[in-house]
Amino acid sequence: MEKTVIGSEEWVALPDLSIPAxxxxxxxxxxxxxxxxxxxxxxxxxNETWVSFDVYPLQHNGKKMISCQAFVVDKRVIKSSTGNRENRYIIKTPVTIGNATWDIEMSLTNRDSMGYRMLFGREAMLGRMIVDPENSFMLGNYTKADIDQKYQTDITYKNGLKIGLLASNPELYSNKRIIEAGESRGHQIEFYNIRQCYMKLDAQRPEIHYRGGKILNDLDAVIPRIKPSMTFYGCTLTRHFESLNIFCLNTSAAIRQARDKIYSLQLLLKNGIEIPTTGFANSPLDTNDLINMVGGAPLIVKLLEGTQGKGVVLAETKKAAESVINAFKSLDANILVQEFIKEAGGKDLRLFVINGKVVAAIQRAAPPGEFRANVHLGGIATVIKPTAEEKKIAVRATKAMGLDVAGVDVIRSSKGPLLLEVNSSPGLEGIETATNLGIAEQMIMAIEKKLNWKPEA
Structure with missing residues (x-):
């Protein structure tokens, strides 16, 4: 048999599952x-085992869903590309590529966090295919119009909610996933750029408008995803939605509290939550006393307004600490100094909390040459099971901030777990990819629960 050359990505059909592309x-x-x-x-x-399942075949499109049933040929442990082991059902079904159709075995798993809804493995290609990794769609590509023609039915419910995603960049993974999750659960969810929203303050008819004059007063819920530079306007906008009795998944007051680094630390301490020893100053004259306050070098120096690891320096010696603090003095900046937890080994935990429950947790390890466990800097995320105490701290911290959804950062020390930060707009990519969990769907379900929503076909 002459082998077919295929590229690194292709379109296929699964006819017995009614998946056209x-x-x-x-x-x-x-x-x-x-x-x-x-x-x-x-x-x-x-007397045979079958399995039913739903497939959302198009990435970042929750409107198209196929309900499937298939005979189970096996159930086995599969190791994913992230190193996780999962016990999966294995089905056998015909696949069509180009003009050829044959049976292949496939495992069923949640690939929400992956770039493709299907992985085509080597067993399916043996004796039939040769891969040219430099090319794609060698057997034909589809346009958006082609896909729209193949998938004409959207998921809808008569009473689906109207949800607004309030953010700045529609191309971010987190925002795409939230929209996809809302659509997949039968809701009408739209992205609204914070900068293009504006408010009418009026005793009789207060309103929120979007570009072109569209009025947003009829939304059932809003998900604020406010970047730090838009905190003031974004929270003002969120507060106006609240005044219209539109539910916000994280209130404006809670977001502002979490964004204020000093106030949030003070709130945590007030609620009996341990943090690394921290000093705060505005261009201090007593640099030496500030350093001693947190136990001396090595220590961390942070700009109060820094985000995603920017404006954070590890000073390994007292002299280096003095130099960094004096450099920040020249900027007339508010700075934090914080004890360096050496025994953490450049690792921290990110616990994702929704409605008072830890729904996922990962450990983040700093890349070589770095001391910060930050995925934005190339850190590595792995699944971890947090202790009962770590989960308790994360839930208490989220409650102290008044947040419905939060990413809570915890570091393990010789004194026990210490809380680093509570993030009101936590990213989804790192934690969904590592855990293979649908966190975005759980956020939508939190809105449904709050509004007592049940689907009506």
């Missing part, structure tokens, strides 16, 4: 193919 990542390094599936439920048919 799904983009696959061709991966000869993976043994078994994998299909994105949710709501996976085994059942018995004629």
């Amino acid at each position: 799904i983009k696959v990542r061709v991966d000869s390094g993976a043994k078994t193919s994998a299909l994105h599936a949710v709501n996976i439920q085994p059942f018995q048919r004629n």
Whole structure:
């Protein structure tokens, strides 16, 4: 048989599952193919095990959903590309690529955090395919119009909620996932750029408008995802939504509290939550006393307005600490100095809290040459099981801030877990990729619970 040359990505069809087109990542390094599936439920048919599941075949499009059933040929432990081991159902189903159709085995798993809804492994290609990794779609590509023609039915519920995502960049992974999750649960969810929203303050008819004059007063809920530079305007806008009795997943007051680094630390201490010893000053004259206050070098020096690891310096000696503090003095900046937890080994924990419950946790390790465990700087995230005390601290900290959703950063020390920060707009990419959990869906479900929403077909 002459082998077909395929690229690193191709379109395929799964006819027995009624999936007309799904983009696959061709991966000869993976043994078994994998299909994105949710709501996976085994059942018995004629004394055989079958499985029902839902497939959202188009990445970042929650409006298209296919409900499927398939015979289970096996159940086995599969190791993912992130190193996680998962016990998955294995099905056998025909696949169509180009003009050829044959049966392949596939595992079912949640691939929400992956770039492709299906992985095409080497077992499916044996004896049939040769991969040219420099090319894509060698057997044909589809335009958006082609895909729209193949998938014509959207998921809708008569009583689906109207949800606004209030943010700055629609291309961010987190924002795409939240929109996809809202659509997949039958809601109408729209992205609204904070800068393009404006308010009418009026005793009789207060309003919020979007570019072109669209009035947003009929929204059921808003998800504020406010970047630090837009905190003042974004929180003012969120507060106006609240005044219109529109539910906000994180209130303006809670966001402002979490954004104020000093006030948030003071709130944590007031609620009996341990933090690394911290000093705060505005261009201090007593540099030596400030250094001694936190136990001396090595120590961390932070600009109060810094974000995502910017404006953070590790001073390994007293002389280096004095130099950094004096440099920040020249900027007339507010600075934090904080004890350096050496035993943490450049690692911290990110616990994701929704409605008073830790729903996911990862450990972040600093890249070589760095002391900060920050994924924005190339840090590595791995799944970890937090202790009961760490989960308790994360929940208490989120409650102290008044947040519905938060990313809580904890560091392990010889004194026990210490809380570093509470983030009111935590990113989803690192934690969804590492844990393979649908955090965005859980955020939407938190809104549904708050509004007592139940679907009506």
